[in-house]
Amino acid sequence: MRRTCVIGAGPSGLAASRVLASRGIPFDCFEAGSGIGGLWRYDNDNGMSGVYASLHANISKESMSFSSLPMPDSYPVFPHHTQVLAYLESYAETFGLHGHIALRAEVTSVRPVEGGGWEVTRRSRGAAEAVTDRYTEVVVANGHHWDPRLPDPAVPGAGVFEGSAVHAHAYRSPGPYAGQRVLVVGMGNSGCEIAAEISRSAARTFLSARTVAHVFPKMLLGRPADHWAVSRAAALPRFLKNPAMALLLRLARGTPALYGLPEPVRRPLAAHPSTSDELLVQLARGAVTAKPGIRSFGRDSASFTDGSREAVDAVVYATGYSLSFPFLDPAVFAAPDGRTELYLRTVPPRLPGLFFMGLAQPAGAAFPLLEPQAEWIADLIEGEVLLPTPAEMTRSIARARERHDKVYAPTYRHGIEIDIRAYRRALRRELRAGRRRALRAAARRPDAPRPAAVSDAV
Incomplete structure (x- = not known):
C-alpha cells in the first residue's frame, strides 16, 4: 500500500500536507517540535527557530500568502x-491537517530500501524506543x-576573544547588549535588522561585511518592495532590470555614501536582497558604523581589513545557515556547497520516491511556490505525470547551474536562489511534458487509466 512521509510541519511541510490531503493520498507528517509553524514558532522547542522577539516579516502579507488561503485583511502589510x-x-485548521501531523516526533533516519521505498525511523519525545516504518515516498x-x-x-x-559571541540564530532581544560595544557580522536581512535594533541601546554598534549588500527599503515607490519581483517590470531582460533597479534604489534612498557605505560591487539582482528601513536610519544617525571584513580578533577588540581596530564586547554572527539533512546519510544526499543536485529544486534524479520542498529561494517569499511544488509532487505520486530519465534530469540540472552562475553571486548563500518567474515557467513546462510522457506510457498499456488534465496555474 502506498503511503507518503512528510518531514517537518513548517510552511513547506504544511503545504505538502494540504495538497496530499486534498488528493486523498495517504501520508504521515512528523514534526520534531511541540507545535506546527517551523521557524515561525518563537523559541520552538525543536531548537530550529531563529525568530527574535521583535521580528516582522520583511515581505508583504500578499506575497507570503498561500493561494488557497490569503492572510487576513486585518494584518499589517508586514506581519509580526x-x-x-x-x-x-x-x-492547518482550515484544511484539517492536525490529524495527519505527529508532534514531538523527530525523524532520525531515512534509508532507501532495496526494491523501492524508504525506511523512516522516528523517535517520539518520551518514548523508550524509536519506531521504523516503510513508506513509498518521502517529502x-x-x-x-x-x-x-x-x-x-x-x-x-x-x-582568544573574551567577549560573548553568538550566531544570530540565538539572538532574541537587544537587552543583553545594552551599553556594550557590539559587532554584527554579515549584511543579510538578519544582520541588518539586528544591528539596527541593538544600536538603539548599545554603546556602539558596528556592522561588518566583506561584501557590501544593496539595502532595499521595505516600500519602494509606494508599494512593498517585494511586489516588484512579480510585477510586469520583472519581465524585463536582466540586462535592463539591474540598471533599472539600481536607479530605483538611488531615487528611493540616495547613494550608499550617505550612510557611510561603499558602493556595492555586485549588481542589485545578483544577490538575495537585504531589506531594512531601520538600518538605513541608524546608519544615517551614526548609531551603526559600517566596517569591512574582519582581519582578526584580540581579547577585547576586532581588527578590520582597512587597517582599523575597534574595541568590542560582543559579537553576533549573522552569517547564514547550512543546508542540512541529518536524517539522510551524506552518501545518499547532501549539499556541502550550498547547492542541491535536484531537478527543478525538487527531485534527486537517481533516488525514486524522494522529494524536497522549499529549497527554491526567490527574492521575495517562497510561500507562493510551495503549493504548486507540492501539486507536482502529488501528480508524480499518482502517476498523472512522469519524470524525464535520470540522465536527462542530470543534464538539466547542469544546464540550470550554468545559467544560475551567470546571474547570481558565487557564494554558499546563493546556491538555491531562483528567479520566481523563470521557476514558475519551468514548472509549467515540466507539468505539460510530464503529462505527455504519462500519456505515451499509458498508450503502451491500453488498460491503464489516462492522466487527468494539467493546470497551468503555477
Missing part, C-alpha cells in the same frame, strides 16, 4: 512573527534556516 504563526495554524520539508553557519575557517583570534 506571531501573526505569521497564527496564519499557519489557521491554515523532505525540514527547512533551510535552522543550522547556523559560522565563518569557516574561523576568523584568526576568534578563540
Whole structure:
C-alpha cells in the first residue's frame, strides 16, 4: 500500500500536507517540535527557530500568502512573527491537517530500501524506543534556516576573544547588549535588522561585511518592495532590470555614501536582497558604523581589513545557515556547497520516491511556490505525470547551474536562489511534458487509466 512521509510541519511541510490531503493520498507528517509553524514558532522547542522577539516579516502579507488561503485583511502589510504563526495554524485548521501531523516526533533516519521505498525511523519525545516504518515516498520539508553557519575557517583570534559571541540564530532581544560595544557580522536581512535594533541601546554598534549588500527599503515607490519581483517590470531582460533597479534604489534612498557605505560591487539582482528601513536610519544617525571584513580578533577588540581596530564586547554572527539533512546519510544526499543536485529544486534524479520542498529561494517569499511544488509532487505520486530519465534530469540540472552562475553571486548563500518567474515557467513546462510522457506510457498499456488534465496555474 502506498503511503507518503512528510518531514517537518513548517510552511513547506504544511503545504505538502494540504495538497496530499486534498488528493486523498495517504501520508504521515512528523514534526520534531511541540507545535506546527517551523521557524515561525518563537523559541520552538525543536531548537530550529531563529525568530527574535521583535521580528516582522520583511515581505508583504500578499506575497507570503498561500493561494488557497490569503492572510487576513486585518494584518499589517508586514506581519509580526506571531501573526505569521497564527496564519499557519489557521491554515492547518482550515484544511484539517492536525490529524495527519505527529508532534514531538523527530525523524532520525531515512534509508532507501532495496526494491523501492524508504525506511523512516522516528523517535517520539518520551518514548523508550524509536519506531521504523516503510513508506513509498518521502517529502523532505525540514527547512533551510535552522543550522547556523559560522565563518569557516574561523576568523584568526576568534578563540582568544573574551567577549560573548553568538550566531544570530540565538539572538532574541537587544537587552543583553545594552551599553556594550557590539559587532554584527554579515549584511543579510538578519544582520541588518539586528544591528539596527541593538544600536538603539548599545554603546556602539558596528556592522561588518566583506561584501557590501544593496539595502532595499521595505516600500519602494509606494508599494512593498517585494511586489516588484512579480510585477510586469520583472519581465524585463536582466540586462535592463539591474540598471533599472539600481536607479530605483538611488531615487528611493540616495547613494550608499550617505550612510557611510561603499558602493556595492555586485549588481542589485545578483544577490538575495537585504531589506531594512531601520538600518538605513541608524546608519544615517551614526548609531551603526559600517566596517569591512574582519582581519582578526584580540581579547577585547576586532581588527578590520582597512587597517582599523575597534574595541568590542560582543559579537553576533549573522552569517547564514547550512543546508542540512541529518536524517539522510551524506552518501545518499547532501549539499556541502550550498547547492542541491535536484531537478527543478525538487527531485534527486537517481533516488525514486524522494522529494524536497522549499529549497527554491526567490527574492521575495517562497510561500507562493510551495503549493504548486507540492501539486507536482502529488501528480508524480499518482502517476498523472512522469519524470524525464535520470540522465536527462542530470543534464538539466547542469544546464540550470550554468545559467544560475551567470546571474547570481558565487557564494554558499546563493546556491538555491531562483528567479520566481523563470521557476514558475519551468514548472509549467515540466507539468505539460510530464503529462505527455504519462500519456505515451499509458498508450503502451491500453488498460491503464489516462492522466487527468494539467493546470497551468503555477
